[in-house]
Structures are given as C-alpha cells and as structure tokens.
Amino acid sequence: MGMNTQGRPTRMAENIATGGYADTISGSRGLDQAEPLIFERGDMDRCGVDLPDPKGLKTRLGGQERKAPIGLPGLAEPETMRHYVRLSRKNYAIDLGLYPLGSCTMKHNPRLNEKIARLPGFADVHPLQPAATVQGAYQLMGELAHWLMTLTNMPAVALSPKAGAHGEFCGMMAIRAKLDADGQTGRRRILVPESAHGTNPATAVQCGFTVDEIPADKTGRVDMEAFKAKLGDDVAGIMLTNPNTCGLFERDIREIADLIHEAGGYFYCDGANFNAIVGRVRPGDLGVDAMHINLHKTFSTPHGGGGPGSGPTVLSEALAPFAPVPYVVETAKGGWEMVEHMDDAEGDPFGRMAAFHGQMGMFTRALTYMMSHGSDGLKQVAEDAVLNANYIQARLKHVMTPAFDGTCMHEALFDDRFLKDTGVTTLDFAKAMIDEGYHPMTMYFPLVVHGAMLIEPTETESMSGLDRFIEVLEALATAAKDGDKDRFLAAPVHAPTKRLDETRAARQPVLRWTAPTDTVEAAE
Amino acid sequence: MLDAIGVASIDDLFTDVPEAARLDGLIDLPTRQTELQVERAMSAMASRNVAASHAPFFVGAGAYKHHVPATVDHLIQRSEFLTAYTPYQPEISQGTLQTLFEFQTQVALLTGMDVANASMYDGSTACAEAVMMAARVTRRTKAVMAGSVHPHYVEASKTLAKYSDVAITVTDAAPADLDAVIAEIDDTTACVVVQTPDIFGRLHDLREISRIAHEKGALVIAVFTEAVSLGLVEAPGHMGADIAVGEGQSIGVGLNFGGPYVGLFACKDDRRFIRQMPGRLAGETVDADGRRGYVLTLSTREQHIRRDKATSNICTNSGLCALAWTIHMTLLGEKGLTTLARLNHETACELADALGSIPGVEVVNDSFFNEFTLLLPKNADQVVNELAHVGVLGGVPASRLYPGRFENYLIVAATETNTPEDIAVFAKALAGVL
C-alpha cells in the first residue's frame, strides 16, 4: 500500500505540558492581543487619508501660522483598522451578552435605526441651511415631539437637551423661571429622595436651588410622613424618579403630586426609568410638571461607550411657556419652521441650552424605533421589561436577598445580606460575574441599600437567556456561601486585565500620554 | 414565567400604579410597522431635505462639511464600541478606556494644552462649563465674552450661569479687535472668552489679551468651532490660554443637522484646574499583575459621588463621537491634518477671490482660515433663500445669529469638499441674485 508519511501531527501529544507559559513574549494572549497606544506606534509622517497636494498659495492667516509641530502621530489605514479592532475586542457590549446594568437600560439596539440615521437626507444636512431645504428634518422633529407628548400626555416638549442630565437642567430651569415669573422668589428648596441619581441634586444646585433629602420608607419608597413634614412655603418642588431607583413604582405618586402642588411647588420626574411604563402609564396622568426622556434608554439609541445621549423634556401647561429655544412649529400652509430666537418665541423661554437644535442623530433613531414598535409594541416593551425583572427576582430570591418585598418594576434590587460573613463583597461578586462572561449589574447604587446590586435585564432578553444568567448567579451565590472566597477575591482572572489600581490612578493622575524623557533628551 | 413569579397576569405586576392612571387600551398612536414600512416613511422624510453633498455647499458658522474616511464609520459601528456603556467595569472596557486616553492626549496636543477630558456634549456646552469652571478656580464672578464668540455659545453660557452668581458681560460683536474685551477686564474678572477663528472667520492673536488678563488674575478661555484650523494656525495653549474649548465635529463626526457633536475641553496641568474640571477623565494605572491599563478617575468631582457639590451635572458625554474623532485624527496624523488644513485654507482663498470680484460684494475679513464674511448690497437672508432656489447652499446670514443686526452680511465657509466647479457655480449664482 502507498502511504503518505508527511503532514502535520493530528494527535495530541502525550504528556503535554499544560502550564508554565502564562507570560508570553509579546504580551498578547492568543486572540487577546496586546495593543500599545497610537503614540507608541505611529509617527508624524504617516497618513491614512488620501489628500491631494496643496497648491502652495500665499496664506491669509493674519500672521497666525502655527510655529511648532503638534506632535500628532498617524497610522496607515490597515494599521488604524487593526489598532481599533484589537481595542474593541477588550470591551464588553450588549451584542456580546446580557448587560444587566440597572438604571442604564442596556437593551438591544436595532440596526435599522443606524441605517436610517445615515441616510444623507438626515446625516448630511447642516443645521443652519435655509428652512426650505430642511423641511424633512423639521418634520421629523415635529413627529418625534408628537410621539413623546402623546406617550406622556403632556402638552409640550423641548427637544434640544443633549442628554438626561441636560434634560433635568431644562426641566428645573423651567420650574425656576415659572417661580420667578410668579414672584415666588422665596421658593428655593427642592426635595430629593436619598435614593435619587446624583444628577438630581447636582442639577437642582445648578439652577440656584438648595437640596433637602427625603428618606425612604421600609418599602423602598418615599417616606410620606417625612415628605409632608418638609413641605412649606419655601419649597420649590420635588425631583422624583418613577419608577424609582429601587425599581419600584411610587404608589403614592398622585398624592405626592397633589401635595407638592398644594404647597405651591412643582413636580419634576426623572424619566430615566420611563421604559418600565411606556405605553401603559402616561406621566401626565400622574401630575408630573416636567420629565426628561432618555432616548438612549427607553428608545434604544446606542450608548456608544458613554454617549451621545439625548434628553427631550416634556413640560406641563404651567411650564410650557418657559420652554427653551429652539423649537419647530407647523405653519398654516402645512410646512414647518424653526423658532430660534427668544424674541420670536410665543412664551417666555428661559434661554437656549446649546448650539443648534438638539441631537438629530438620536431623534432619527428614536423615531425609527417608535414607529417600528407602535403603540402596541411599546406597551409590550414595558410589560416584557417588567416581566423579565420579576422573573430574575423570583428565581434568585432563595439564594440572594431582594432589598424589598413584593414584585418590582423593570429592575430587581438585591442587597448584600446573602454575602454576610462570606468575606465576599458586592464588588467581588460583580467581578466574578465577569469571569462567567457577563457584565456586572449596577453596584452600590442606590445608596439607600447596603451593597446594592441593581439588575435590569430589559425586554430584549429571551427566557432561555435569562435562565442561563440565573443559573450562573445561583451558582456564584452558592459558591460564596460555601466558602469559595478565593474565586471572588481574585476575579476577574479571565478578562483582558485583572483588577485595576484605582487608588494609584487618583493619587498620581496620568491623564495623557507623554513622550518618554530619554527620547526628548535624545531629540535635543 | 408568570408562574415562577407567582402572579396570574402581567397586569398583576402593575398594581402599584394608581387606578386613575391605568390605561385600558392603547395610546392613540400608530401601531407597529415592518422594517420595510418604516424605512419607506423615514426615507420619504429624508428626501425632503437637501443633503450637503447634493449641492454646491458653503454653510458653516459652527458646523462644517468635511470628508470623513469610510474607515471611521465602519469602526464606530463595531458592536463592542457601539453597544457598550460608560466604562464602569474597567477590566472589560479597556477598548473604550484606551481610546479615551488617546483622545484626551490628541486633544491636549492639538490645543497646545496639558490635559483634556473625555469630551463634552458639544462646543457650546463645553464653553458654558468652562466659564463656570473659571469662576470656581478664581473664586470670582465676572465673565467677559467677546461678541464675536458664536452667539449660540454665548447663549448657552448665559443659560448655565443664569441662576448662579456668575454674571456674563458680552462686548459688541462689531469691532474686529479684542480691545473692548480687554477694556472690561478688572480685578473681579474670572475669565475672558474669545474665539479664533471667530464667528465672522477672523483670526485673533491671543497673546496680548492673555498677558493683560493674567496680570489681573483672570483666566483666558479660548474657543474654536473649526478644529481643522488648528492644523495651520497657532494653538490656544501656545498663546496663553488657560482653558481651550471647542467643537470637534469637523473631525470624524459629520453634519447630522446639528448633533450629536463632540465638545473638546482642555486646560493647564494644575491641580486646582483639574479638580474643577467638568466631565469624565480616563487615567493610566496598572492591574494586579502590574500590566498597564486605564480607568475612569478623579470621579469625586462628579455628580454620582459629589451630588449637590459636583462640578457639573454632566453624566453622559459624547463617547462614540469622541471615538470617531480619535480614529479620524489617527488616520490623518500630523501630516494629514496639516495638509487638510492647508487645502481648506486654499479653497477659502480661491472662494474669497471669486466672490470678492463680484461687483458690490466685499470680503470683510483681513484674515481667515476657511470661513469669511461678505458684505452684500442686499439682505443676506433673502440672498440665501434665492440661492437655495437655484440649488446653491450659500452660507449663513449673520442676522440668523444676530437677529436684527448685520442684515447684509453673509458668512461663507469653504472646505476640502468644494470643487473649483462648486466655486464657479456659487459665484455665478450669487452675481445672478444680487
């Protein structure tokens, strides 16, 4: 018989060495490739962009030519591609798995949104083109406004706020302007629950208010007695998240609204958790005066590693006249125009919040999402988000400790009682989840719960996906209780990096790359 | 799932909602549509707009049309960048954190400053935050803004300062020099805010105003709306600026009808400054094995820790736009940026020559980068509308930014995207409507 004895070995070698080579020569670990900074890779003469040669015309810069080199390195196109693709692989993402960051609403981002936002008629349009050439953009803003006002049952919306916190600023500025217009200059105290997002007190102060904290009751909601005791003729209003940051609906919300109104104040609702009630409950029916809507949470525009967001803010009849410029209005002839200046506005705008007209790229994505889902689909969004969170809470309550009794809304909040005496902290537990291929939940927030773990699965997880996640958390909780502490304290060991030294980063801040000193000396 | 939870229906999960606020049916909006239906409806809306690439296009005034290489849009659509959150868990966010660190370094280099943050919403909000930061650093309350700073930036700053103890004085927009700003500087001045190139396209040397401001203990905030200009003109940090803020949209981001954009924010390396800086910061550190890595740092300035004492209420920044910016800047490098800046300037020079030779049209600027202002023999708003009617997007009437003023002034921008044919068509059309 003819036999080919050449070729690669196909059997595993026996007695193969399995350890001892943890440190590689390159610093890479297989597909986890080490990637230096561009400043250590590129150089000043390399360029990855095609550009024609300048003609060498005499400049008209008024003597303002730059004198020294900038020091910006460049890379060729393939090098650039590799650099950023390699870096991207060191990130967790929704597209890789469940991302249960409570309060952040990491739901699937439909790619139709991206396609629509990139249509040249939206992406390649200048905000200051003549009105006749941007009627579709004005119309889109008008339609988005209609959807947001209808979903919230509120009479006005300011589209220009650039993120949730910017929307809070918008709403609180409107409240301040209204109080001042009514001569209520003694009203400067804003009530804020202890469980609030940090943006709430920061925003209130930015609008010239002082912050007075309201404690939570034992069910995780506003302590009504404490709240009532704080009302008075110096109260400007309340900032309340609903559903709140414990993932609970504020049962007394109507009474809170009535009491704050009777006391002469206004009700700002932090709309970060609107995704739990959209299509089922309209904030206008709850007595809200102002509420921002995070388009990047409820309406699925991508989070992009930390923005951009968009925070349109709905306003009540009382606050609507103080809405900021600009805004679009439909003309008698069926066209659209933009009101850009305070003097041209019908009411008494408190000002302009930013250049141009708002986050158009987010408007297109959010409207695409709303139209795709419709009133029926959006209602189902809220229902499925609440169903999924409750499923997690119900299935885990035998091994983990829910912070409060009863069902929750769109997020399940646990505290760290189940870790008592295990030597494992919330942080350690979260880091162990990384080794299991999951992004951790929000931890240590809200502040009213000890060692908080806030899990928001969102509606875009299937039941089987939730089951896998639940099984992992069950096993981890059991391991912690069984004394397998080391697994947690070392975690993560399978991530691109181990735990990072945040103390060092804060004590000796290094906020940019600088050329190594010897190179500088060599150059001199 | 309902069984596991122990309820009979979804409605049972919503019983905390007050009865009066429970909706029986659906909200009065259209019901769900297919992908194809939505695409048709949205495309119809998009087609009612004239895209910049479909017309000779010369509109600027704070947002500029530049060519963005295809690589940029491909990379920012990588799932791992697009669908990640703020990098709260650094061990699985090194991609975002390292790019932010690179971004901060590039911004610092470009502006000639020491450090930069991980981005702001846009140039106008970066400007407003810079004014408030200067007041905190100097513990003073007067801010002087040049009237030639983009009026939207001035308005955004006034809004942020409205209920604080910071009072903003704005000088008249008309003088070409900064003397009116200098005249306002006194011992109570926290900062002066000047833009170069300014809203009319004029370039300013900031050395003199910096010297005078510093003598009085005031800070200098330098604003730019066209980041490409820094490839050719002197960086604010080299002219004495203490804080440099600007719009980064020109690099990597695109027009997007005004947003999202990316605010650039840089300052001196002074502990007082950095601790008062708004926004997120990525910093270098090491992991448990001693390997280099990056984290968000100095968070105690921020709202989630400092609450009512935070430097700003900012939470989300402009992460994905910052990523686009940094990728485009990496592709350009110093060589590409310098060439791009020169091409912009040369195109603007050719445009100025072509338009300036039309009878009755005067180029107002003594200096410019890629944008300048024309004095026309008739109302500029009317001219722009007539130009649009013949298919030319011919600039921004100054009166759109300064209502009731400068009615015959037209601000026009040229970039590397304008061809000689565009310029010829514009010149012919402008001559035709005058």
Added chain:
Amino acid sequence: MTTRYTEDHEWITVDGDIATVGITAFAAGQLGDVVFVELPEVGRSLTKGDEFAVVESVKAASEVYAPVDGEITAINDALEGEPAKVNEDPSGDGWFVKIKLADASQLDGLMDEAAYNAHIA
C-alpha cells in the same frame, strides 16, 4: 495634652491655645484609600461646625467640620503630595490643620476617647 473627638469623626488635640485637627482612624478606614485632601487657607476663621476641608477617596468625598471656633494658623501641606498619610498615620502625620482656639470651653462638649470608642462601636 488631651485628645477629644466629634461625632463626625474629627479629632482635636490641644497644646496651649493651639489645637491640631485631623480625622480618626475609624473615618479613614471607612473612606478607604485617601487620594486627595483639600485644605483651607491659613488665616481663615472658623465657627464650630463649618466645613473647612474635603477628604476624598476613590469612591467617596467627605466634608470635614470644625470641632471648635478659631483661626487656622497652619495647614499640613504634605498631604497634597502624600494623601496616603491620612490612612497610614491619621492621628499623627495625617493631621489636617492647626487652629488657634477662640474658646477653650468648647472642648468640654466633645467626647473623650472612651466615649468616642463607644460611639463607633
């Protein structure tokens, strides 16, 4: 020299009419690794209860309150470069400020060591 304590975890040690003030080991432990201390200007006069400093760890920022009335005569500049001293030696090298006492009788209202230990137990 006696050391007294406040409910907000400041300590105060008096030598003549000059008092040295810092935060307790318990407080430093609760904060975690201190990364920054913001100190007031020398010469500032304080009323009991005034915020005069801010101490920051990676995860938290806390105000430090004046335990007594007085004028600040010295600040611990070394903390700027080495905030870790607050963790390493909170009652020694990690001191914050020296205050010239306005009213020594205010010390009587503060806790002694035993009372403070009971307070944090």
